[in-house]
Amino acid sequence: MLRNKFISIIALMMVFLLVGCGNSSEESAGKSDENYPSGNMKFLVAAGAGGGTDNFARQVQPMLEENLGTTISVVNLPSASGAQAHKRTANSEGNGLTLDFASSTYITSLAAGQNPTGLEQLTPVARMQSDVMTLIVNPNKYKNFDEFYEHAKNNPEDVTIGGTHAASPDKMAFLEFKDATGLDLNFIPYDEQGSVSSNVLSGNIDGMFGEISSILGYMESGEMKPILIFAEERLKDFPEIPTTVEKGWDLTNGNERGVFVSADTPDEIVSKIEQELKNIYDSDKYQEYEKKTNLDFREGWLGSEEYREKLEKDLDKYKKLQKENK
Template sequence: MHKTLRHITAAPALVALMIAAPALAQDTEFSPSSMTAFVAAGAGGGTDNFTRTVQPMLEERLGTNITVINLPSASGALAHQRTAQSEPNGESLDFASSTFITSRAAGQNPIGLEQLTPVARMQSDVLTLVVNPEKYETFEDFRAYAEANPGEVVIGGTHAASVDRMAFLALNEATGFDLNFIPYDNEGAASANLLSGNIDGMFNEISAIQGYMESGEMKPVLALADERLEAYPDMPTTVENGWEFTFGNERGVFINAETDPEIIAAIEAAFEDVFNSEDYQAYAAKANLDVRSGWLGSEDYRKVLEENLAFFEELLADQ
């Protein structure tokens, strides 16, 4: 199986802030009276926080009001359906994470890239293997135990079509560790079982476990990345171990695929201006979402999504 998955990289945020801002949507004929942001996740999570953070910034740049509606049912499939069935006038947006593609690969999401097209990717969070340091201090400790005890190591995560399960499948196949996976209803349940010692590890983003890291209750020991993260130079990566998979949890914006390309370009320009703003970059830094550059425009994001979809479908076909 071909397991290479590469992200198209954008210029680092600091460089992006130094270049001239793109022409804003006000320079086009796109002037929506109002807009709706369908969020393919529940309130309070990473995708919801991302949406509500950029909402006022986007309103300012587009000169409109945006109503946020959370539609977490069926891994966000309802949000994707509502957006795909909306008028293709640019006034309905779908804010989604990588679950859009993982659930599509698993056959749980009827909406694909034929019905929804990407506007922009704003975040590319790095997935890490997270352990309880009382059980494993380093990845080498985890690896040694997994190799000595095949079939006994348990990884927890959210539902069967989640990006963390895809990470589990990729690691299991690449290493031959013979790991087991337990899906939980939510991230909190997985975290509780890791803390209590019921499971050996879980996959999560650094941004989501900051509190646990500060208290010493959780520790990321392996990054799904090409190179070691600047902020975490002691953490090994999948690629340096010879395992060619580097995906993470991405968050971006989608729109009805029948929308006029000029309208899509106008909204993309507005999002790029948001991304390059001091306010957005301050939010990203505070939430540890700047570990890896997040920005991709519509065309480049589509290429990454197509690569991810093929990779996840291949992973699942081997099960």
């Protein structure tokens, strides 16, 4: 009787632990697109659970499962800015079963030399989100961009901007901004977005680079204010905020999220996945999710070829910026 109980407890524990590992095995098989997918699929997410990139992957997961009639497991590999996710994808068999879900952090960390998996080892399949980079300040300090600009110009080294991590899209936006405007500003990287926000709220730092979608609540309460948008045209939803391009600076990059596969993947399979992702992107359900999470300020979709060109261009630019600011 007692013994039975032990066994059942242990069995229960084991089942539970297996859930924790959640890695299903994947089988390798033929390489033509007709029998794609040839087995269960795996999403490697180059970010922690609960963040924007993770939400993106988990949104696509059930839709792709349904469209392809397969099972997909999601594995988060957040450490070292997602470097592990890229490495594992690059080393995976080129059968299109391992998909890497990544944000612009992939390219910014590559430029900063923190990520050993270059663009020659991965094939970009599609970009699905393109968030808008924004300069956000505490309205008690600066009412609008002109006030911010004047103050920063007259007081070199006095203005401090926060962002997440030392090789993030926030940091690159900062470097781009500094380079284009010629302003003398400081940057402090924090470990989490929450710390950046709380330091802006309390006025310890002057502002931050981030996305409007993450600060809507603070805008409503008047505790944070976006004063400059990295875009060509003003946003429909926020026509009062000026853009970089109208100020004469050609800065339009924001945080983008897309899907990658191993460079060994045959073209037919890449275009097959691209088509599947495009179908998802166009679906009402996906568009509804983008609307709900405020990711619909501008067009997100870029196909495989265009995405690669964009990434290569960005990489060159970021590498140059990184070098100049060493």
